[in-house]
Amino acid sequence: MTDRAFAVVRAGALTTVQDLGRTGYAHLGVPRSGALDPGAVRLLNRLVGNVGGSEGAAVLETTVDGCALRPRCAVTVAVGGAPCPVRVDGRPAAWGTAVRVPAGSLLEIGAAVRGLRSYVAFGGGVAVEPVLGSRSTDLLSGLGPAPLAEDAVLPLGADTAVRTPVDAPPWPGPPEELVLRVRLGPRDDWFTADALRTFATRAYRVSSASNRIGLRLEGPALDRARPGELASEGMVLGAVQVPPDGRPVVFLADHPTTGGYPVVAVVREADLGAVAQAVPGTPVRFVPVR
Amino acid sequence: MSLRTLRVGDRALLVELAGGAETEAFHAELLRRRAAGVLPAVREIVPAARTVLLDGVADPARLAAELDGWEVGALPARVGEAVEVPVRYDGPDLAEVAALWGMSVEEAVRLHTETEFRVAFCGFAPGFGYLTGLGERYGVPRRATPRTAVPAGSVALAGPYTGVYPRSSPGGWQLIGTTDAVLWDTGREPAALLTPGTRVRFTVAGAKGGRR
Numbered sequence: 319m320t321d322r323a324f325a326v327v328r329a330g331a332l333t334t335v336q337d338l339g340r341t342g343y344a345h346l347g348v349p350r351s352g353a354l355d356p357g358a359v360r361l362l363n364r365l366v367g368n369v370g371g372s373e374g375a376a377v378l379e380t381t382v383d384g385c386a387l388r389p390r391c392a393v394t395v396a397v398g399g400a401p402c403p404v405r406v407d408g409r410p411a412a413w414g415t416a417v418r419v420p421a422g423s424l425l426e427i428g429a430a431v432r433g434l435r436s437y438v439a440f441g442g443g444v445a446v447e448p449v450l451g452s453r454s455t456d457l458l459s460g461l462g463p464a465p466l467a468e469d470a471v472l473p474l475g476a477d478t479a480v481r482t483p484v485d486a487p488p489w490p491g492p493p494e495e496l497v498l499r500v501r502l503g504p505r506d507d508w509f510t511a512d513a514l515r516t517f518a519t520r521a522y523r524v525s526s527a528s529n530r531i532g533l534r535l536e537g538p539a540l541d542r543a544r545p546g547e548l549a550s551e552g553m554v555l556g557a558v559q560v561p562p563d564g565r566p567v568v569f570l571a572d573h574p575t576t577g578g579y580p581v582v583a584v585v586r587e588a589d590l591g592a593v594a595q596a597v598p599g600t601p602v603r604f605v606p607v608r
Numbered sequence: 609m610s611l612r613t614l615r616v617g618d619r620a621l622l623v624e625l626a627g628g629a630e631t632e633a634f635h636a637e638l639l640r641r642r643a644a645g646v647l648p649a650v651r652e653i654v655p656a657a658r659t660v661l662l663d664g665v666a667d668p669a670r671l672a673a674e675l676d677g678w679e680v681g682a683l684p685a686r687v688g689e690a691v692e693v694p695v696r697y698d699g700p701d702l703a704e705v706a707a708l709w710g711m712s713v714e715e716a717v718r719l720h721t722e723t724e725f726r727v728a729f730c731g732f733a734p735g736f737g738y739l740t741g742l743g744e745r746y747g748v749p750r751r752a753t754p755r756t757a758v759p760a761g762s763v764a765l766a767g768p769y770t771g772v773y774p775r776s777s778p779g780g781w782q783l784i785g786t787t788d789a790v791l792w793d794t795g796r797e798p799a800a801l802l803t804p805g806t807r808v809r810f811t812v813a814g815a816k817g818g819r820r
Contacts, residue, residue: 344652344663346800347730449794459734460775461794504614504622550731552654552661554620576656576731584617 321390322442322474326466327424330385333466334530335444336437338374340452340461344575350555351456352571353379354435354530354594358399362439365396365416367477375443375475376453378466380436384427385466387438392421393474394441400433400492400595414489433492433595442475457530458572492595496524496602498568498585500558505548505580509560513540517582518606522566526598531574532559532567533593535602539564540582550578556585558604566604568593613672620663621672627658628740628768629683632728635660636805637680648674655729655804657738690724691806693772694813695763699783701751705765708748717812719746720784725770725808730800735774735792737802744768754780761787763810770810772802787813 326333338359339352353359360373368375378385384402396416397404404411405426411417419425427436446453446463455462463472506514522537540560553559557569559579568585569577570593583604585593596602611634614622625631635655641647648671651664665671697717706716725741747768755778758764762773764781771781774791791801802808 341651341664343734343799344654344661345730345804346798347732347734347736348799450799461734501615501617504616549657549659550729551622551656551659552652552663554616554661554663556617574731575654576729581616584620586618 322393322445322476323391323471324387324389324393324425324440324474326385326468326470326472327388328386328426329466329468329470330380330427331383332381333385334379334455334457335376335446335463335466335472336379336454337376337443337452339454339571340450340456343450344552347459347575348450348461349456349458349572349575351452351454351462353377353437353454354571355399355437355591357591358437358594359439362396362398362437363443365398366394366439366441367416368439368441368443372443375439376446377440377444378438380427380430380438382434383429384436385438386424386426388422388424389419389474390421390471391474393419394477395419395425396439397427397436398439398489399435399437400430401489402430402436403428434597435594440474441477445473445475454571456572458574492597493592493600496592496596496600498589498593498602498604499607500583500585500604501608502583502606503581506582508542508544508548508580509582510541510543513542513564514582516540517566517604522602522604524596524598524600524602528596528598530570530572532569533596533602535566535568537565537602540566542580548578548580550576553577553581554584556587556590557581558583558585611675611678613675615668615672616661616663619665619668620661621665621668621675623660623662623675625658625660628728630680631655631658631660632726632740632805633683634680636683637678638662639805656731657729690809691801693763693787693789693801693808693810695721695785695787695810696813697785699763699785701764701782702784705748705782705784709746716784720770721810721812723810725810727802727804727806727808728769729804730802732771733774733777735800735802736771737800737804737806737808739770739802739808740768741808742768742770748782750780751782754778758783759786761789761791763787774800785810
């Protein structure tokens, strides 16, 4: 019987298991979690044949420097997200398409050439035990599997795929500039008219303190129109929260479910995938839309 | 009941209410309507101190218009058993809390065990409930310097709330005791012992009459 699993040879800076997230438990304080670029997850799963309800199968999300794995069984993989070199037993293999990896060979996902996070999908998906309906690693609350560590062995699901040709749309590439469409509110009335003008017109930069919880920004501070504290309230993905230092933080997948700082605006979900690949220093502009 | 709905992005609404009691009543009404199948699909219903967030809504404008016409009464009658949480009242901040309340430690413990609490909302960490019942009169400030590690099971106070730390974490609440109750277990349904709307009583662990 084939051992459907892979061993971790090199874990990389931060490699986690991610699917489309752990929804439905925010009222218990459980973050949504899930891949920062869900579009990449769906595409890569289609490429390896995880279709018909399996497009949210669990994948690996790397950070900056990739990882290396040794599958114990022959497996079809696809690497996408941030472009990076892919090697099988030292030989170059294709990025952005399905690749057959023989049992026992070394699969190397190199450092991102552009962008930050590469994704690795497997035929059958990563089959760690789900927690509250998801296999995602939640770095805020510690739910789900631990980040990859050297010598760890992770199970793979049964590969029942009937592979059909998939047209992979060209990857747009990491953004030179992040243009984030936002809807103002719910707490835009906590900020001065000047602050709202600043928010909508000035350029920010991605801070190196950004992570899966939030995109932290450097740039002009947003002044409040009123003193006092906001009572904690529910937070959504893409919320632009403004802590007392006035620098906006965009909430990403592992964001807390409630927060006490006012949310000036919310980023459109469709624009958040690009955030996954924004390296520190990337210029950011917020564009309010109705 | 007066409520204000605020748009939150393209798929969510934040419903703002006059106070904590109104928020708990509105949340209970949402759950009642969802159970009865008369609420449009909502992915997450997240109550908080004075708001309820409705996330993953197909048509937020339409739902907002519908909410405006709702009649929400007082909290529904208390049904079912309260969850009982046995506590060893041995927290390092208990004496300070009693002093803030202007009473002895024994009186503070009696006040805490004779109060019926209700989980208003969860947040901070999975399974961490904000329990109301003491009222603003017995509100206490957070500690000036948060502790870097509060042990799991710590029963703690901040503002008008009582909470129990589901696992060890940094924290600035005033620690009044410890419980062995399992606050969070992902193998259980629901995973949280203290879910929003649950009634809760704290008892003195091991004491005669502690089990009611």
